[in-house]
Amino acid sequence: xxxxxxxxxxxxxxxxxxxxxxxxxxxxxxxxxxxxxxxxxxxxxxxxxxxxxxxxxxxxxxxxxxxxxxxxxxxxxxxxxxxxxxxxxxxxxxxxxxxxxxxxxxxxxxxxxxxxxxxxxxxxxxxxxxxxxxxxxxxxxxxxxxxxxxxxxxxxxxx
Amino acid sequence: xxxxxxxxxxxxxxxxxxxxxxxxxxxxxxxxxxxxxxxxxxxxxxxxxxxxxxxxxxxxxxxxxxxxxxxxxxxxxxxxxxxxxxxxxxxxxxxxxxxxxxxxxxxxxxxxxxxxxxxxxxxxxxxxxxxxxxxxxxxxxxxxxxxxxxxxxxxxxxxxxxxxxxxxxxxxxxxxxxxxxxxxxxxxxxxxxxxxxxxxxxxxxxxxxxxxxxxxxxxxxxxxxxxxxxxxxxxxxxxxxxxxxxxxxxxxxxxxxxxxxxxxxxxxxxxxxxxxxxxxxxxxxxxxxxxxxxxxxxxxxxxxxxxxxxxxxxxxxxxxxxxxxxxxxxxxxxxxxxxxxxxxxxxxxxxxxxxxxxxxxxxxxxxxxxxxxxxxxxxxxxxxxx
Ligand SMILES: Cc1ncc(COP(=O)(O)O)c(C=O)c1O
Numbered sequence: 001x002x003x004x005x006x007x008x009x010x011x012x013x014x015x016x017x018x019x020x021x022x023x024x025x026x027x028x029x030x031x032x033x034x035x036x037x038x039x040x041x042x043x044x045x046x047x048x049x050x051x052x053x054x055x056x057x058x059x060x061x062x063x064x065x066x067x068x069x070x071x072x073x074x075x076x077x078x079x080x081x082x083x084x085x086x087x088x089x090x091x092x093x094x095x096x097x098x099x100x101x102x103x104x105x106x107x108x109x110x111x112x113x114x115x116x117x118x119x120x121x122x123x124x125x126x127x128x129x130x131x132x133x134x135x136x137x138x139x140x141x142x143x144x145x146x147x148x149x150x151x152x153x154x155x156x157x158x159x
Numbered sequence: 160x161x162x163x164x165x166x167x168x169x170x171x172x173x174x175x176x177x178x179x180x181x182x183x184x185x186x187x188x189x190x191x192x193x194x195x196x197x198x199x200x201x202x203x204x205x206x207x208x209x210x211x212x213x214x215x216x217x218x219x220x221x222x223x224x225x226x227x228x229x230x231x232x233x234x235x236x237x238x239x240x241x242x243x244x245x246x247x248x249x250x251x252x253x254x255x256x257x258x259x260x261x262x263x264x265x266x267x268x269x270x271x272x273x274x275x276x277x278x279x280x281x282x283x284x285x286x287x288x289x290x291x292x293x294x295x296x297x298x299x300x301x302x303x304x305x306x307x308x309x310x311x312x313x314x315x316x317x318x319x320x321x322x323x324x325x326x327x328x329x330x331x332x333x334x335x336x337x338x339x340x341x342x343x344x345x346x347x348x349x350x351x352x353x354x355x356x357x358x359x360x361x362x363x364x365x366x367x368x369x370x371x372x373x374x375x376x377x378x379x380x381x382x383x384x385x386x387x388x389x390x391x392x393x394x395x396x397x398x399x400x401x402x403x404x405x406x407x408x409x410x411x412x413x414x415x416x417x418x419x420x421x422x423x424x425x426x427x428x429x430x431x432x433x434x435x436x437x438x439x440x441x442x443x444x445x446x447x448x449x450x451x452x453x454x455x456x457x458x459x460x461x462x463x464x465x466x467x468x469x470x471x472x473x474x475x476x477x478x479x480x481x482x483x484x485x486x487x488x489x490x491x492x493x494x495x496x497x498x499x500x501x502x503x504x505x506x507x508x509x510x511x512x513x514x515x516x517x518x519x520x521x522x523x524x525x526x527x528x529x530x531x532x533x534x535x536x537x538x539x540x541x542x543x544x545x
Contacts, residue, residue, distance in 0.1 A: 003453065021464055022457035022530075152203060156186040156507055157179055157196035159286055159335075 004033055005042070012046040049144045053137075059106050061090075061135035062113045064121065065099040067128040076100065079126045088116050099131070110134060174290045178513030182497065186507045193536045194507040195524040198335060200399035200480075202454075204436070205447040208398060211439035212432045220431050226423040228256020228407070229434045235441035236407055244377040246385070252412040255419050256429045256437075260365045260393040260406035262422070264329075265291050267361045267389045267408060270417040272297035276326040281312035282515025283483075285335045285363070289515075297326070303517035306485060309474050310339035314348030318356070327359040330378060333366035336514045336523035337483040338476020343376040350381045359414075361389045365406070366479040368397035368448060371456045373477060379409075386411050389418075396479075397448055398440040403433035455480050458526040458533055465537040466524070469544060480527040483511065487520045489544065497522060504539040 003023050007014055016034065020027040037043045052059050068079060076094050080101060084092050090104040103121075107113035114132070122130050138146055179196075186192055203209075227233065233250035240246050248254050257263040264287065272278065272295040280288050282301045292299040302320050304310040317328060330349070332341045341349075353360055362378040379388035393406030406429075408418055422428075440448075459476065466473040466484045473484035486496045493510035500506050511518030526533055 006453070007457070018461070021461050024460055152201065154194075154197055154199065154201065155183065156189075156192055156194040157183040157509060159177075159179060159198045 001033060001037075004030060005037065008034070008043065008046075047142075049142050051138075051141075051146045053146075058108075060108065060110050060113050061138070062105050062107075062117075063133045063135065064103045064105055064117055065131040065133075066101040066103065066121070067130075068100040068126050069128045071126055074126065079124070082124070083121065086116070086120060088113075088120075099129075170294060170296070174293050177286050177290075179286055179509060182501075182507065182509055182513075185498070185501060189501075189505065192501070192505045192507050193528070193532055193539065195526070195528060195533075195536055196507040196509045197525050197527060198481075199401040199527065200396060200451065201527045201529065202399040202451050204399050204403065205440075205444060207443060207447070208400065208436045208440045212403070212436040215432055215435035220435060222431060224256075224428045224431050224434060226419060226428050227254065228429055229431070229438065232256055232434050232438050232441075233407075235438050236409070239441050240377070240409070244375075244380050246377055246380045248390075248409045249412075253409055253415055255408045255415050255422060256434060257393075257406045257408060257422065258404040258426055258429045259395060260363060260391050261287060262426060263391045263393070263406045263408040263418075264288065264361065264363060265295070266418040266421050267391065267414075268292055268295040268297065268327075269421055270414065271295075271327055271359065271361075273326075275324060277322060277324040278327050278329060279317055279320050279325060280329040281316075281331075283310070283334075283336050283511055283518035283521075284329070284331055284514055286514060288329050288331070292329075298324070300325070301515055301517075303515070304337075304339070305517065306472075306474060306521075310334060310337040310483070311341050311345050312349070313345070314352040317349060318352045321352075321356050321358075325356065325358060327361055328353065329361045329363065331363040333364075333370055333375070333478020334481075335366065335479055336481050336509070336511065336518065337521075338479050338481045339483075340370060340373065340478040341376070342373075343381075346376055346378055346381055350378075350384050353387055354383055359387050359389065360384065361391065363391045365391065365393050365396055367392065369452060369455060369480060370478045371452075371459060375478070389414055394437050394440050398437075398444050399451065400433070400436065400440065403430075403436055405429055405433045405437040455526065458528070458530060461530060462524070462526045462533050462537070465533075466540075469537065469541055471522075471540070471544075480525055482524045482526060483518075483521050484524065485521050493518070493520055493522055500540065500543050504543045506536050506539045506543075 007019055016030045017027050020030045080092055088105050090106050093102045095102050105113055117132055233254040236254055237248050237250045268291050274296040276297045277300045278292045278297050279300045281304050289299045300320050302316045304312050367375045379385050379390050389410040391408050395401040463473050463482050470488055471484035473482050476482055486493055497508050497510040509523040511521030
């Protein structure tokens with residue numbers, strides 16, 4: 001099971017027949033298991049990691065730190081769910097340390113992002129303060145390095 | 160011009176050049192070759208190990224170490240064998256850190272062999288053993304293993320090769336080039352013969368971690384073999400550290416001290432930077448190693464199935480990272496096959512006879528290459544065959 005997940009995490013496009021070959025399961029078994037994994041929500045989504053900078057499509061990313069004051073009846077989950085609903089928010093995490101929630105936000109421009117933070121996030125009752133860090137360059141995303149890696153220079157034949 | 164050759168020792172003249180070299184010379188200079196000729200991991204040494212090396216340099220660890228190797232490393236080696244195989248080697252006098260298994264094998268032979276002594280080895284096998292035996296003054300006595308027996312050597316075969324000059328047997332499983340492994344009971348058969356004829360075994364288990372479906376049996380863990388085994392191992396293959404050159408030999412103190420004697424006058428000690436990396440690898444490298452082994456296993460399934468589909472009969476290699484298909488169905492010799500395949504399709508493989516006569520008719524294909532490369536190689540072999 002984990003073996004299938006590992007392969008899919010590396011390459012979601014891999015054919016079930018090839019996964020079968022790699023793992024030693026039958027193709028049918030692989031299909032059934034993948035279906036189970038999808039149905040149970042273990043596989044949430046198949047996703048591509050894209051280097052948008054190369055496309056020339058200029059997205060602006062920012063990491064926003066939020067301090068939260070919890071209301072009488074609402075916990076972190078409630079406010080997090082609410083913030084997660086915005087399309088601009090790419091990820092949201094409850095973290096330990098100086099602040100409580102950390103969001104990654106994507107917008108078309110810096111103005112876009114700034115507006116979103118001021119208008120939509122800072123105005124929420126539970127949000128006590130915000131700190132916005134604009135992302136200047138992404139070097140690695142979801143475990144995938146976004147720069148050219150040097151090819152290893154192995155001898156063509158060796159003992 | 161002076162004929163410098165006349166200065167060479169007689170011993171050197173009896174060592175044939177490596178068959179691998181010939182293919183290396185052919186491939187070098189060719190562009191875009193997909194090479195299945197590589198006997199080393201295609202992974203880079205895991206980052207935490209590289210970092211340990213870098214950090215040791217930053218801290219200024221650039222001196223010689225004890226001749227036997229850093230005690231921390233010997234302790235880490237000892238612990239890992241205790242945990243993995245339940246065998247115990249005392250880090251003080253039973254473990255010697257060497258520059259790769261290559262040096263360890265050479266030391267073992269030089270410590271044991273008198274002129275004319277015979278050393279039995281099973282073929283096909285790693286290319287260095289035979290020359291190393293000759294260079295140590297001994298006589299190699301090859302025993303052929305066969306496809307029918309999945310390239311395992313039997314106690315019976317070894318027994319048949321024993322003479323009153325026999326000193327030792329080299330065992331190397333999981334095997335390079337065949338990918339064969341020995342089961343515990345196969346090894347027990349060998350052990351019986353070893354006891355009966357009062358011999359020693361040099362067991363090169365550098366591929367022990369690369370064992371698929373089934374557990375590796377460490378030769379010295381067998382009854383009575385602890386005192387009769389020089390166990391060789393290292394980090395080259397298991398932790399993708401070929402270029403760092405760390406290996407080790409373990410055995411009875413009397414033998415290890417003899418090897419240490421040669422080592423201290425020739426190599427002095429293994430490089431400290433690599434030893435530092437090795438400590439990190441043994442202490443914290445299990446997860447990354449397992450991940451590499453899982454990846455090899457996937458490639459193995461894909462590649463071996465692919466070869467059999469193409470009609471190149473290949474038994475299931477259960478260890479190392481080599482497939483050893485037969486080309487007998489094509490009517491070509493393995494050298495012809497390898498040369499033609501290289502020239503027509505730019506796929507490099509190593510003909511089996513390089514590893515001993517019984518390898519004739521087979522190819523060594525390393526699957527320590529990316530899945531994409533392996534798939535392309537299979538397509539090109541298919542084209543070559545059609
Ligand atoms: C069976 C065997 N022993 C030893 C070695 C050499 O190992 P090291 O890099 O530790 O010298 C190899 C390398 O291919 C090998 O296949």
